[in-house]
Amino acid sequence: MRATLRWAHADLRTHRGEALFLVSATAGIVAALLLAAALFGYATNPWQRVFAQSHGAHVWIRTGPDADAAGLAALDGVASVSGPYRTAGVTVESRGARAGVELRGATQEPPTTGRPLLTEGQWLATGSPDGVVLESSLARALVAAPGDTLTLPGTRRTFTVRGIADSAEPRHRPGERPGTVWALPSAVRTAQDAGERPGQLVGLLLTDPYDTDYAVQRAVTRLGAGAVTDVSNWQEARAEAQSDTRLLGQVLGLFGLGALLAAALAVYGAISTRVRGHLRDISVLKAIGFTPGQVVRVFLMQHLAFAVLGALAATVLTQTLGVRIPGRLGEAVGVWQELPGHTAVLAAVPVAAVLFIGATTCLAAWRAGRVPPVPVLPAAPGAGGPLTGPARRALGLRLPPALVLGLHRAIARGPQAPAAVARLALPLMLITVALGAWTTIGRFDSRPQELGLAAALTARADAGLGDREAQALLEADDRVAAAHPGVEVAALVPGQTGTIALRGLGTRDRPYPYTVAEGRAATGPDEAVAGQGLLDLLGVGVGDWVRTTVGGHPQILHIVGRSIEPENGGRTISTSLDTLRENDPTLRATLYRLQLHPGADPGEVRAALSEASQGRLDIHEVTSPADRLSALRGVVAGLIAVLALIGLTELSAVIGGTVREGERDLLALKAIGLSPRQITAVTVVAVGCTALAAAVVGAALGVPLARWLIDAEGRSSGIGAGVASAPPTGLLALLSGAAVAGAVALSILPAARAARRRLADTLAAAA
Template sequence: MRATLRWAHADLRTHRGEALFIVLATAGIVASLLLAAALFGYATNPWQRVFTQSHGAHVWIHTGASADAGRLARLDGVESVAGPYRTASATVESRGTRASVELRGAVEPPVTGRPLLVSGHWLDQARPDGVVLEESLARALWAEPGDTLTVPGTTRTLTVLGVTDSAEPRYRPGERSGVVWALPSAVRGADGHTGQIIGLRLTDPGDTDYAVQRAVTTLGSGAVTQVSNWQQARAEAQGDNRLLGQVLGLFGLGALLAAALAVHGAIGTRIRGHLRDISVLKAIGFTPGQVVRIFLIQHVVYASLGALVAATLTQALGSRIPGRLGDALGVWQGLPGHTAALLAVPVAAVLFIGATTGIAAWRAGRVPPVPVLRAAAPPAGRLSGVARRALGLRLPPALVLGWHQAFPRRPRSLATVARLALPLLLIVVALSAWTTIDRFHSEPERIGLAAALTAHPDESLGDPAARALLARNAQVTAVHPGAEVAALVPGQTATIALRGLGTHQDPYPFSLAEGRPARGPDEAVAGQGLLDLLDVRVGDWVRMTVGARPQILHIVGRSIEPENGGRVISTSLDTLRENDPELRPTLYQLQLRPGADPGKVAAELTAAGHGHLDVHAVTNPADGLSPLRGVVVGLIAVLALIGLIELLTAVGGTVREGERDLLALKAIGLSPRQITAVTVTATTCTALAAVLAGTALGLPLAHWLIDVQGKSSGIGAGIARGPSPLLLSLFGLAAVLGAAALAALPAGRAARRRLADTLSAVA
């Protein structure tokens, strides 16, 4: 044991930089995997906690006021119901911010789907104007208990008594109304129309679609106006946190594989360079098992130290990390499985690195105790015909010999290039993710966000007046009238968004990834989420129900839809009017001049509307992915460390192999500077091959991964964008020049070695 420790200590002193890089790389990898676990837990747990505590309903069904919704409580598979509650649509305003809301009438908090009070208290019959807001709505209105809400166009006011949290789909400006609980006497809308809503808690959540079908059959298709289920609410609550977790997990596993291969290559190279030392160890009594344990224990200690550092920092920093990552870690640390994950992830990473280390160290155990004489022939073999012709063309001998030395043995050379190409490949994927996020910000019109603002006029402002008011602003370049209604899909198991935007004469500029624009009557474009939901493709006809009216549309294209999980089908406003001649525009999508400030323009239009116009910016899904930028930077740093380890291994191997040829190179007249150039050229050629391979494989892999994620989220494929050629060129140039600089110093030292040292090295 004492001899083992002395060997390990001597080896550590010789390879301090490599040991440090292994520790840092392992720390970065384990930290990435722990953050991924935290984000996955953070994405799922808050919604699940609220759903469990509130005894949430699996299905919420909106019906007309005359429907007998109470009959649904007697359906098989229904455990309990919430309501039915009387509902009405209205618009409320607080501190200059407006929101469309759904008023729900109740006296006591429901048992099923019970809103959880965050602040304030529940409704009080002594306060007939009192209301309770859902938390996301209260946040959008900057409202809290004690504040007063106004109803635009009327003298009516509402007093906020409390704020609640619930497991229902959250408020989204321009897409989904916020929930406002009020006493039944206060539930009345501006148009006088009312409806009902009922929540169903099922004995088997997996039978959600079947339960909805039975409910619609019981009430009649014309009675059901909208359906939402628990899967939709959970997916929306998870949102971008799950995406961040997937990205971290994917890169963490990829980096773990790259690090393990880099360690494997480093040990293999060191074993080839220390065959004589290993033979001496065996000659003085070391068994093959002891030799294997020397390498194995040494690198497992390095990996364990890095994993311990990552776990300690993750646990200590926790919620102190700013932004969403800190929130995720704070929540994750309070989950039941936190301790198990905090132990399992580092242990699994160390075991994986240890397994690859053991495979490489096993070769050291097979080294014979008597050193074998090295072959007289140089390891690079005879010069190839191409190399001889290159020398005949009077190309610099250092370049030709360096290129020849870079690939002396095809299997070993390809393995070196592959190990170095893997972290470079992952860096290209990370750069592609960064570029795709930037595209969402710089070119929103190409990812389904042609309009920067959405305007909602009240009923007192007619269509011609609203258009004229909006077009009067100098920053507005186009005004597209539209309407959005909830439609039931075939089978009536879910609700989708049916939008009519633009007219036949002035069509809305949809971003298409497949097919063609909808130009003719009954033509439409649909998001990926809707195509998946209905199991249809571009070219199919679909039938849906809007109220009691059927709507049949021909899907001629697939649009990139970042809203509503892609469960959107869009056509022109003229097509919707053919089915409902009384339909009037309820919203206007506004395109702005390049460089215009959406917030400033929205404020100007709101002021010009004198309280009759509600204007807000279109939500960009990239806003929720801002933490991904910091994640990408951290991942690139970790991958660069792994690439540096592999480069150090490649340089060390090239220098050791070049020691055999040193006498021959000096004998043919090469100066130390030219001999140094041979090694530098060999390392540069290896790095260049790895850069080309990593870029060639990384770009299609990045497009595939991003498109798969886009498709699974409902946005759809076609959003991926690779780094610019200039950025890729700079990345490749930096990698090649870095490899050359890294090889220059050890190559120069080797070229200036004394002849006696060289003779002993090749003996």
């Protein structure tokens, strides 16, 4: 054991850089996997905690004001009912921020089912008739806190914020989904009497949480399709609450596993290279009494120690400093540390990573145990083998000998050459995929019109503002290229088990520029385009006909294309406003999508239009997925750093193997008159060619893999395939150049040392 430790210590002193790379790479991989676990736990826990503590309803159904919603409590499978609540849609303003909200009538005692969880302030009280409680996402949008006053634009009515509450229902989305405001029934009745979009809301707590479709179908049958205006269930709310954070976790987990595989292969390559370079040392160890098992244990213990050290460092750093990471990652780690399964995951992930690396190490170390006590020299005169015909002809053309011999050495290494290229190409391929994700996120900012975000602003007009007057106000600003009138309503899907968004936008003369990824744009009567989420929900495709129900009236549309839909989970079917008016001639536009000229600032245009309309237009900036995915940029940068460390580890093994395999050619190269500088160039060219081949392979495989992964995520999220963007050619060239330049720079010093070795040392190495 003492001799084993001394040999391991001497080997470690000789290969300090390689050991540091292995420890750092393992630490980065384990940290990425732990952060992925934290994000997955964080994505599930907050919503699940609110849903459990509030006894959240599994289904929420919005109806007309005259529907018998209370009768739904008698349906089979319904354990209890929340409501029905009288509702009214209004617009409120606080500190210059506006939002469409749904006033919901509630008593001074919070309900048992679907109970809002107060986080600040107090609940409603009869002594404060104008007091309201805001849902937390709405409060953040309005920058409102308890004690603040909400005003209703165009009226003298005000509300006083008494409290802020969490809810397990779908969150407020500016310009898309109204926020929830709990108020006393008297305030809601006043709003309903004023004609502010009256309705009812009822929540159903089911005995079987996964029986939502059947429950909704029975509820719609009982109430009548014309009475139901919107349906949402707990799976949709959970998916929406988890979508952004879960995507971060998926990215971290995917790249963490890929990096773990790359690190294991790098360890395998490092040990294999060292075994080939230490054949004489291993033979001496066996000659003095080391058994094959002891030799295997030397390599295994050494690299397991590196893996354990890196895993421990990552675990300690994640546990102690993870909460200090700015943004959502730090918040996720803080929540994750309080979950019941935190300790088990914290131990399981590093152990699994170490065991995986250890299994790969065993395979490579086993080869060291098979080295005979008397090493057998290869039959070839050198590592490069005899010169091929093309190499001899190239030398005859007076090409630089270093270039020809270096390329020959890189190619003529037998099976070791493609193995080295494959191991080095894996981290470069993952880096290419990471750059593809980075480029796609940037595409939402730089070219949103290609990803379903042609409009930068959404405007909603007050009831007293006519269509022509509203459009004239919007197009009066020179920075507005087009103001497309439209309407968006909730429609019941076939089978009446849920609702989708039916959107009529633009006219046939001035169609809205949807981003069509499959099929064609809707130009004729009854033609529409649909998002991937809707196609998946209904099980239909491009070319099919779909029948939806709006307020009891059927609307039959022909899907002629699939559009990229970043909103509403892709559960949207879009046609022209003219098509919807053919079914209802009295239909008027309720919203406008504004396209701006290039270079126009949406914030400045929004402020100018709000001032020009004197508050009669409620204008919001269109939310881009890039806003929610901004945290991915930091994650991608960290993953690229980890993968670069793994690449450096593999590169050091490639350099060491190339230098050692060139020692047998050293005498021959000196005999034909090559100077030490030329001999150094031979090794450097061989390493550079290997790195260049790996970079080309990594980019060739990484670009289609990045497109496939990003489009697969787009399909699963409902946005749809077609959002992926390959990294620019210049960026890929820069990555390849950096890989080759790094390989050349790192190989110069060891190659120069080997070229200046004494003849006696060279003969000893060849013996």
